[in-house]
Amino acid sequence: MTETGGLTPAARKILDAAAELFYARGITAVGVDLIAREAGVTKKTLYDRFGSKEALVEAYLRERDERWRRWLTEQVESGDAGTAHERVLRTFDALGLWMRRENPRGCGFVNAAAELPDPEHPGRKVISEQKRWLRGCLRDLAAQAGARDADQLADELVLLHEGATVLNGLRVIADPVAAARSLARGAMERAGCR
Amino acid sequence: MTETGGLTPAARKILDAAAELFYARGITAVGVDLIAREAGVTKKTLYDRFGSKEALVEAYLRERDERWRRWLTEQVESGDAGTAHERVLRTFDALGLWMRRENPRGCGFVNAAAELPDPEHPGRKVISEQKRWLRGCLRDLAAQAGARDADQLADELVLLHEGATVLNGLRVIADPVAAARSLARGAMERAGCR
DNA sequence: AGTGAACTAAACAGATCGGTTTACTGCAAG
């Protein structure tokens, strides 16, 4: 075994079905019966593999997180050419491509956060870890690009990422990624990046 | 009648209870039974006044929208002093105050959008109207401030508003409003505002 | 040959979902 990520075949199907349904219809609105039916699997199998809906939600967010991290690092470091300045801007291109592919309804993590008010829910930890990881990632790039204050620039870049993601789901302005990218360019200039 | 906004006393209590519960726990997770109980009212009264949960959700979003619009215009025009440039920046101060008061869990509209995937849901119209109104508002201010391209600047300012709002709910950076404000200043400079 | 993990099928539990119904009260305006 396995290209299933260490999961049994049935668990793999369950997680795939859950991911699609949770993202498309919302976490609370999707019941375990529907997930099992859509995965072509019994509810018993679902509970044998994941234990609870809460744990399944956590696994869904965890896997989405891993996929996004892999995508971003891969895109930023692709071709290993380019200045740090260019690599920062490339995070926005990566975001744009990612969203065109699998984010028509906004950020899966922000959407999930809206549905998980309980701060004790294990999914909440995954969400905040993801956002903190992105901030750290952008901070490193900002430092490499020679920003006077890498922390402040990182804050600003995170804000641009999140703004672009939300607006992409809401369809109120034409090209949120382009707007974010141009704002990022300005922010880097003012931060003294080479 | 009425400082209740044209609602009967019971309807007023229902809408208040619904607003608090929907925002705090999410729309799907809150049932009509709970709303009626919390409002100290019968389910029958709820259905007599609002007709359906869907309509109640719409009324909740509608009222929140009105309150936010009133707040923003009032804050921006307060003292009627200040250049257009200052009025743009004041929209961020207004956002910051609003969020400190009643937005600990992120934007109510973005959260609602996450839970209303059905594009036919009447609440969706309220949400997109709200965002388009904000964009128009910022566009006017951008034009008054002498931006070379008021539409582009408006896009950027909306993005900063949304980014700040989302990050405020996620608590990943220290002061999202300050970051947005400083980015806005830079954007206006580059847009040639006086 | 035998063990154990992964799975199907289907019934069951108690709670809650959105929504309806019947029967009754209090009260203001014509």
Add this chain to the structure above:
DNA sequence: CTTGCAGTAAACCGATCTGTTTAGTTCACT
């Protein structure tokens, strides 16, 4: 004095919710 609106109280509807249980099958490894 009556009509009608706003409201309470509580039972009821069928569906769905998360989660459990019992019983049996398939199959790889030892």
